[in-house]
Amino acid sequence: MENPDAAHLRKVEVCLSPALFPVYYSNKNCVVVVIDVFRATSAIVTAFDNGIKEIIPVSSIEEAKEYKEKGYFVGAERKGEIIEGFDFGNSPFSYMQDQLKGQTVVLTTTNGTKALNRAKAADRVIVGSFLNLTAVINYLREQKKDVLLLCAGWRDRFNMEDTLFAGAVVEGLIEDPLFGNLADSATASMHLYQVAKDDLNEYLKNTSHRRRLARLNLEKDIAYCLQRDISSNVPELVGNALTVK
Amino acid sequence: MENPDAAHLRKVEVCLSPALFPVYYSNKNCVVVVIDVFRATSAIVTAFDNGIKEIIPVSSIEEAKEYKEKGYFVGAERKGEIIEGFDFGNSPFSYMQDQLKGQTVVLTTTNGTKALNRAKAADRVIVGSFLNLTAVINYLREQKKDVLLLCAGWRDRFNMEDTLFAGAVVEGLIEDPLFGNLADSATASMHLYQVAKDDLNEYLKNTSHRRRLARLNLEKDIAYCLQRDISSNVPELVGNALTVK
Numbered sequence: 001m002e003n004p005d006a007a008h009l010r011k012v013e014v015c016l017s018p019a020l021f022p023v024y025y026s027n028k029n030c031v032v033v034v035i036d037v038f039r040a041t042s043a044i045v046t047a048f049d050n051g052i053k054e055i056i057p058v059s060s061i062e063e064a065k066e067y068k069e070k071g072y073f074v075g076a077e078r079k080g081e082i083i084e085g086f087d088f089g090n091s092p093f094s095y096m097q098d099q100l101k102g103q104t105v106v107l108t109t110t111n112g113t114k115a116l117n118r119a120k121a122a123d124r125v126i127v128g129s130f131l132n133l134t135a136v137i138n139y140l141r142e143q144k145k146d147v148l149l150l151c152a153g154w155r156d157r158f159n160m161e162d163t164l165f166a167g168a169v170v171e172g173l174i175e176d177p178l179f180g181n182l183a184d185s186a187t188a189s190m191h192l193y194q195v196a197k198d199d200l201n202e203y204l205k206n207t208s209h210r211r212r213l214a215r216l217n218l219e220k221d222i223a224y225c226l227q228r229d230i231s232s233n234v235p236e237l238v239g240n241a242l243t244v245k
Numbered sequence: 246m247e248n249p250d251a252a253h254l255r256k257v258e259v260c261l262s263p264a265l266f267p268v269y270y271s272n273k274n275c276v277v278v279v280i281d282v283f284r285a286t287s288a289i290v291t292a293f294d295n296g297i298k299e300i301i302p303v304s305s306i307e308e309a310k311e312y313k314e315k316g317y318f319v320g321a322e323r324k325g326e327i328i329e330g331f332d333f334g335n336s337p338f339s340y341m342q343d344q345l346k347g348q349t350v351v352l353t354t355t356n357g358t359k360a361l362n363r364a365k366a367a368d369r370v371i372v373g374s375f376l377n378l379t380a381v382i383n384y385l386r387e388q389k390k391d392v393l394l395l396c397a398g399w400r401d402r403f404n405m406e407d408t409l410f411a412g413a414v415v416e417g418l419i420e421d422p423l424f425g426n427l428a429d430s431a432t433a434s435m436h437l438y439q440v441a442k443d444d445l446n447e448y449l450k451n452t453s454h455r456r457r458l459a460r461l462n463l464e465k466d467i468a469y470c471l472q473r474d475i476s477s478n479v480p481e482l483v484g485n486a487l488t489v490k
Contacts, residue, residue: 016261016262017262019268023262023401157269158430160433184402184452188408188433188437191437195436208428208429209429
């Protein structure tokens with residue numbers, strides 16, 4: 001393994017809210033990892049696991065409606081629930097249907113798709129979730145660029161599950177000394193992950209979005225989204241659509 | 246101790262960057278604690294420990310200059326250093342001079358005074374640092390209002406030392422069950438503090454602002470600012486000036 005001098009270390013930062021993206025994003029030549037564990041980025045990874053061709057993330061319900069009128073399959077979620085008139089929301093289980101294989105799907109969610117669209121300026125934008133944790137780490141280690149982990153949060157607030165995932169990525173990255181320039185946000189996220197990682201579900205029991213989803217009877221979704229490394233897909237934003245190689 | 250039902254619990258949140266203040270501040274009837282451990286809020290607490298009458302925080306160097314021309318003592322710091330032409334910067338040691346006793350001091354710093362001015366909309370705004378940790382906790386427990394811990398950060402980015410202090414306050418608050426409604430940001434800050442608290446100085450060794458100050462030979466300031474509970478002063482913003490009772 002190479003042992004680069006300090007000046008050539010890659011910077012690893014965590015942007016804990018999409019509202020801070022303009023503060024952190026000063027470097028076009030970095031990889032942005034968009035994170036919305038409950039549930040947009042977990043659903044996106046699951047969609048590709050199940051053979052969906054591409055996903056077009058849109059920020060507004062109006063845009064989603066326009067695609068729906070053109071005949072697309074459209075997922076639309078706000079505050080944890082499916083919006084009336086759309087095909088599904090952001091439950092990973094909705095993306096396992098046979099009829100979606102090979103199709104283009106349009107998706108709008110409370111936090112995740114907005115974060116994706118905010119990140120578009122970057123050189124490379126990928127999607128991370130616990131489901132494809134190691135695949136994301138391997139992708140970043142191959143790219144050898146600065147890394148900005150963008151937590152979708154909850155309505156621009158900090159949330160725990162996205163931060164824990166960011167910390168899991170940091171823990172994996174620093175095994176390579178090239179990724180030795182950790183911002184405080186990266187160190188903090190990693191240390192939180194280390195507190196939580198032996199039992200993520202238990203650690204998250206009292207967090208806000210976890211409680212919100214439990215009230216909506218989404219325990220099965222939560223358990224699904226907290227599985228680590230069941231996917232090797234790394235969805236990447238190319239133009240306006242997410243695809244996998 | 247009272248044991249209130251869930252609906253009456255006070256909300257405790259941590260705003261990890263001043264740029265997020267508009268996202269978190271929706272509740273005029275809360276106490277905002279402004280935190281800039283290295284070094285503005287530590288210096289402010291120290292100033293009152295040493296008999297300064299009041300401190301006027303200003304955001305810009307231009308405002309600071311106007312006060313200077315009027316004959317005020319004026320502290321001005323940017324990027325860790327004293328700005329030429331001013332009396333001092335934000336080292337706590339600068340505020341221990343006899344000539345400042347009973348005086349009004351004007352202060353502008355890179356992060357802390359901007360956070361103070363951003364917080365002005367709130368019902369009550371106080372200043373926290375490790376130096377007055379328990380005094381701040383006691384003040385908040387007496388007020389029995391929602392609590393918003395506002396980290397000054399570093400140029401709108403997350404920083405470690407302010408987050409750790411926020412976590413220390415959360416740890417103290419939850420001994421009273423009234424403060425049982427923790428946002429994820431509060432839980433995360435508390436858990437980080439619990440990782441770090443046995444040796445704050447060691448934990449902070451590799452953090453960004455700590456390194457920045459060490460390069461400026463400010464080790465003595467760092468050690469001073471990391472002392473817990475040497476002050477019982479809780480500076481409060483009343484109008485445009487900080488004072489203590």
